Amino acid sequence: MNRKYIxxxxxxxxxxxxxxxxxxxxxxxDDVDPNDLQDVALVQEALGGIPQSGxxxxxxxxxxEITEFGxxxxxxxxxxxxxxxxxxxxxxxxxxxxxxxxxPIAFLGDDSERxxxxxxxxxxxxxxxxxxxxxxHNQGAxxxxxxxxxxxxxxxxxxxxxxxxxDEDFEGEDVVTSFFExxxxxxxxxxxxxxxxxxxxxxxxxxVTGAQKIGAFDDAIGQVAPE
Amino acid sequence: xxPAARRRATAEPSLRIALxxxxxxxxxxxxxxxxxxAAGASPVCVVGGGCSTVQESEYSELAGIPVAVLGLLAYAxxxxxxxxxxxxxxxxxxxxxxxxxxxxxxxxYLELFVIEAVCAWCVASAVLIVLALVITILRARVGGEPxxxxxxxxxxxxxxxxx
Numbered sequence: 217m218n219r220k221y222i223x224x225x226x227x228x229x230x231x232x233x234x235x236x237x238x239x240x241x242x243x244x245x246d247d248v249d250p251n252d253l254q255d256v257a258l259v260q261e262a263l264g265g266i267p268q269s270g271x272x273x274x275x276x277x278x279x280x281e282i283t284e285f286g287x288x289x290x291x292x293x294x295x296x297x298x299x300x301x302x303x304x305x306x307x308x309x310x311x312x313x314x315x316x317x318x319x320p321i322a323f324l325g326d327d328s329e330r331x332x333x334x335x336x337x338x339x340x341x342x343x344x345x346x347x348x349x350x351x352x353h354n355q356g357a358x359x360x361x362x363x364x365x366x367x368x369x370x371x372x373x374x375x376x377x378x379x380x381x382x383d384e385d386f387e388g389e390d391v392v393t394s395f396f397e398x399x400x401x402x403x404x405x406x407x408x409x410x411x412x413x414x415x416x417x418x419x420x421x422x423x424v425t426g427a428q429k430i431g432a433f434d435d436a437i438g439q440v441a442p443e
Numbered sequence: 444x445x446p447a448a449r450r451r452a453t454a455e456p457s458l459r460i461a462l463x464x465x466x467x468x469x470x471x472x473x474x475x476x477x478x479x480x481a482a483g484a485s486p487v488c489v490v491g492g493g494c495s496t497v498q499e500s501e502y503s504e505l506a507g508i509p510v511a512v513l514g515l516l517a518y519a520x521x522x523x524x525x526x527x528x529x530x531x532x533x534x535x536x537x538x539x540x541x542x543x544x545x546x547x548x549x550x551x552y553l554e555l556f557v558i559e560a561v562c563a564w565c566v567a568s569a570v571l572i573v574l575a576l577v578i579t580i581l582r583a584r585v586g587g588e589p590x591x592x593x594x595x596x597x598x599x600x601x602x603x604x605x606x
Contacts, residue, residue, distance in 0.1 A: 218533075221534045222534060222537060222583050224534075225538040228538060229539075229545065230541070233541070233542055233545030236505065236545075237549050240505050240549070
């Protein structure tokens, strides 16, 4: 009788494991449709009127410098981009109190690397920020091959950038150099998770990691801001 | 009581204690990962550095439930199984441990070949769940058929079951 229960437990356990794995895998394939990009207008509105240059958003002489290290595939970066960045931009960047630089790093896989190179190519047109933010709003399943060149081209087109120039830059050597340079900057800043925000001002340096609410930035900025 | 029956009788409580210890350790690991996730913080990686990568990966959730919470549930069930005497405890423990090892194996495969990052906390949990499986298998074996635990039954069947 006991044996029967044990065999039953083993069979039931195998069925449950199979179901868990099937469930996990089923959740893993939501392809992103390049012809149906979400939130492009929303992103453009959040960035509207703020000066952009290369990887940097904001007034060049802003007293506080924020550096965001992000991977385009990282869900916490997406959360941060959607939930906190608009407020951060409005409160600190648009007002000229801070400028923010995005350093694209790739630590999750091939999609991350393609995305980082694409972002560097967009930076050549002073449009890294809208490019990155639109991709975060349309993020697909990790390492599923969602971050394709087609998807990036669709973003470039939707943002009204020069598509031929983006293609040329994306294929070029320059962006590869920038990509490795970004990796070095991240290593020097001892970044080991994304997103990591390094906040530097006249009174020092603070680090904010993970998807945080605006309060975490208020605190960090308060500590480094000019008296 | 035959020597084999006596061995069984003494092995069962110590295996239950061992299972409880493993379950408590597992609860601690998954509670830490659940808390770190809830705080939006990156787990502190004692060895290596893949914890954030793994914890931020889309596979860290199953239908919106963080895998760390599933770990909490599994270790809680193992603890309950350790506290429960008799066949119900043995079967619950064995079932939970097999599910745990199976799912853990799948997650380890993801870490190695899909996410390409290994997190020390997840490895710790994988080792604990394998230990739990070994203990629950031993417990199911020494448990035998408790109905036959009487002197007559033990004398006639003891040697056969002791192996």
